[in-house]
Amino acid sequence: MTTPPDLRYATSHEWVKLDGDVATVGVTKFAVEQLTEPTFLELKKVGLTVKPGDEVGIIESVKSTSSIYAPVAGEVIAVNADAVNDLAKVNDDPFGGGWMLKIKLAPGASLDHLLTATQYDAQIAGH
Amino acid sequence: MANLRTPLYDWHAAHKGRMVPFAGWDMPVQYAGIIEEHKAVRTGAGLFDVSHMARLSFDGPDTLPLLEEVFTNSVAGMKEGQVRYGLICREDGGILDDVLVYKWPYGYAMVVNAGNREKIVAWLTERAAGKQVKLIDQTFDTCLIAVQGPKAVELVSGLFADDVSKLKYYYATPTRYRNAGCMVSRTGYTGEDGFEVGLPNALAVPFWEELIAKGAVPCGLGARDTLRLEAAMPLYGHELNEQTDPISAGLGWAVKLDKGEFVGRQALKELPDTRPVRVGLELDGKRAAREGSEVFVDGSALGAVTSGSFVPHLQKSIAMAYLPKKYAAVGTPVLIDLRGTKVDAKVVPLPFYRRKS
CATH class of the missing domain: 3.30.70.1400 (Aminomethyltransferase beta-barrel domains)
Known part of the structure; x- marks a missing residue:
């Protein structure tokens, strides 16, 4: 599988990379493949306060529309305009240039509720 | 119960076909990608396994x-x-x-x-x-393969015992492929010129691979759906079902009320004028309407989308929906509810895409 071992994952297919108290969030390669090539991406605005499960964006393909959910609690401090404007970044490099949001963790918030790469691989293997 | 498989199942699975359940069959939804496959059919030739058709x-x-x-x-x-x-x-x-x-x-x-x-x-x-x-x-006795696109005629040239380029649209002929009996039909579900070919199961893979070698691109159900949407061809289970009738669906040309008795004729003759009709919609922006999205006219939800997508060739967000006749005129402004956001759209003529003949 192509699941980076150093990230954490939501069951709804977002990945999280923690750097200090800032979580970078995107959607997994598996999710992008299931969706098929993205045709539209819309992300919420910087400044929004979110808790896990809040909708922070919409991603569409020719086949379907899916919500993107906040995997952690905090404040949106950046959105990736490059990905919105060039969906090939999401399609070709979902764990890198296709990142979507940066969320500054709320005090006391953690990634403990998220899946490890091994657990996420097990989830998608059962798909 | 296990899904049915076409004679090309192993080929699909071995060539990155993403298999999905469809109508009781395991079918490829895509290989390289829906957008690429769609464009190949509009500009070259695509190949579809439609052996699931009964x-x-x-x-x-x-x-x-x-x-x-x-x-x-x-x-x-x-x-x-x-x-x-x-x-x-x-x-x-x-x-x-x-x-x-x-x-x-x-x-x-x-x-x-x-x-x-x-x-x-x-x-x-x-x-x-x-x-x-x-x-x-006879569904399980043969396979059915569609070759669709402006290069379809060129690609099948010389493959059959007869010159199928002379077949008229919506005509078919029995002929031979590699000395085996087969049938070739000038029909399709993509809005392009092309053929649907019925072959013995044992020739499915050889025929498929011969066309790929000539440049045809294998296409899955995903591209088949976006292609037929651009061509505004109705799909059973979406535009058509037991609650819709052919006249309201815009298929009156395929209903011959004067041919004599047939099941449904009386009801279709006396169809109330109040039934909503199938329309084409074009949305502002790139967001896609999906089946079930409500369509608002003058502030009221008066219809629903039956199919919609941001389509690869036209590069537009288009949809089909049923609307009351008085709102079905080309140019009528409507709003479509996309998960709580109302997006401007208007009624446009069908089909969305028509090939240059």
Whole structure:
């Protein structure tokens, strides 16, 4: 599988990379493949306060529309305009240039509720 | 119960076909990608495994009366080799399926949607009671492969014992491929020129690979869906179902009310003028409408989307929906509710895409 071992994952297919108290969030390669090539991406605005499960964006393909959910609690401090404007970044490099949001963790918030790469691989293997 | 598999299943699985359940079959939804496959059909040639489509044949002296009874289009006037599109309706005009009828030298055949095979076989069997006609389900005896696109004619040139480039649109011919009997039909579901080819199961992979070697691109159900949407061809289960009728669906051209009695004729003749009709919609922006998205006119939800997508060739967000007749005029402004956001759209002429002939 192509699941980076150093990230954490939501069951709804977002990945999280923690750097200090800032979580970078995107959607997994598996999710992008299931969706098929993205045709539209819309992300919420910087400044929004979110808790896990809040909708922070919409991603569409020719086949379907899916919500993107906040995997952690905090404040949106950046959105990736490059990905919105060039969906090939999401399609070709979902764990890198296709990142979507940066969320500054709320005090006391953690990634403990998220899946490890091994657990996420097990989830998608059962798909 | 395990899903059915076409003779090309192993090929699909071995060539990055992403297999999904569809109408009781395991079918490829895509290989390289829906957008790329879609564009290949609009500019070159695409290859589709449509072996899941049900193929029925009829034998016996009462075949013609049976077909005239169940089919909305006329059968009696068909020429040898001719193919006709039409509907099978209930007494109340509700659509049981949309099908193709073939007139062969030796009798008639029918191509039915995969998901309706059992329902239509049961319906025809019931209607055939007391008549001298035998219905044979040949779905599993052969494969069916569609070659679609502006280069389709060039690609199949020389493959068959007969010159199929001379076939007229909606005509078919028996011929031979690698010394085996097959049939070639100038039909399709993409809005492009092309052929649908019925072959012995053992020749499915050789034929498929020969066309790929000539430059045809394997395409999955995903591209088939976006292609037929651009061409505004209705899809059973979406634009068509037992609650819709052919006239409201814009298929009145395939209903011959003056051909004599057929199931549904009376209801279709007396159809109330209040029934919503199928329209084409074009949305502002790139967001796609999906099946079930509500369509608002003058502040009221008056209809719903049956199919919608941001389509690869036209590069537009388009949809089909049913709307009351008074709002079906081209240019009528509407709003479509996309998960709580109302997006501007307008009624546009169908089809969205028409190939240059």
